[in-house]
Amino acid sequence: MAGNRPIKFRILELCNGGKWNYEIVSQIQKEYGLKGGFHRDSINFDIIELASGGMLKDVEVKVDEEGVYKKGFLLHKYELTDFGKVRAADACLMYV
Amino acid sequence: MDLKALKKQEHQKRVKYGYMWAFFCAVLWGMWYIPGTTVWVLNPFDEMYGEIAAGSGDGMALVIVAVLITAFNALTVILALTVWNGVLGKFGEMKRTVKEFHPCSKWFFLASIFGGPMAILGSFIAMGFVGGAFAAVAALMYPVIGSILAQKWYGEKISKRAYLGIAFIIAGGITIFGGGLLTExxxxxxxxxxxxxxxxxxxxxxxxxxxxxxxxxxxxPDVGLTLRFLGENIIWWIIIVPILAIIGFPMFKYAFMAFEPLTLLVLVFAGITFGFCYVTWYKSFPLIGVGRGQGIGNLYGLFAVIFIFLFFGDVPSWTILLGGALCLGGSSIMFSEDTGEMESLRGD
Known part of the structure; x- marks a missing residue:
């Protein structure tokens, strides 16, 4: 049921197996029909919020050489933490 | 540029924005005490106070007027936040979030019970009875309650450093309350x-x-805060104000009279400062951690005392100044601690 639940729920789902921030952002933009740079940054901020809340952890970093997200900036790979799994389960995300 | 330098740059950028948001929060929160104090002497609230005081006594009149003022505060806050969410294009997300009663909206509505009829009403009562500076500085004690609850509830550990901070804040609280009480x-x-x-x-x-x-x-957070104020509006306008009206207080008579330019202006000012202090508060947390965000945000006590002095020329009594200083000292001790969140933010 993509696009029907709050964005952060979907981000938690997507990060279950570990995912790069640009992959998450572009998938969310597609599923929720959110276009443009403003929504892109706002979704990325959601990811940062989840990470700072301890639900996601930053597992890998690389420089965006080709400009898949923002050329010259850092790309982060995130994974769901144990706490993130508990919170996702509270939100009835069943496959976690 | 190499990876390490980029990481450092990204971290510094986040921290800079985080402190900026937290600082805005402190300024806005401190400013809120200006309309909050002013509104008491404006009509229709002044007149309403007189009418109820004549029939039911001063104490009752103050509480009932405070209810109406808090209800209007909630109304203008939700207006400000609705505009904000509209600008950000977040109505879709709001719809998705409100439907999630069990994991999300339940907590927002529960929070609004304590935030509205307890905290904000209490603040207005303190502003009306004792004064703005007292109301601002007294609320500085909230981190003590928050951290004790977090410990009992989610088993969060309180470090020695945090206990020291709590001790400072409690000493400050006793000074603020005790000083005023002794004089009175x-x-x-x-x-x-x-x-x-x-x-x-x-x-x-x-x-x-x-x-x-x-x-x-x-x-x-933008959406969550709006829902929390939606909850508060329901509590005031659908439950408490009508009940008070049924009991016989002239709630609606004066509510309709609030639509005069000066009163509306002051109420809107309250809504904007209060609404955005919540928004900026939550924006700072992911960037600098909850501890630092709250620590900087708590400077509102200082700003409130300064603004009240600038606008009303009120010099607070020395007990409020000393107590406020102790509370600020305590929150800096408590919040300057390195938190786990900061670690994950740095990405090292």
């Missing part, structure tokens, strides 16, 4: 209910924070 006991005229209001503000915001955190960490 001497004059034989104690505004007990105002002091109760100060305690309600501190306890209410502490409890609200602990509860709201549960829903906010998996929702969009």
């Amino acid at each position: 006991l001497g004059s034989g005229n104690v505004a007990w209910i105002g002091y109760l209001g100060g305690l309600m503000a501190a306890a209410g915001w502490g409890i609200e924070g602990a509860i709201a955190g549960k829903g906010l960490d998996i929702a969009e």
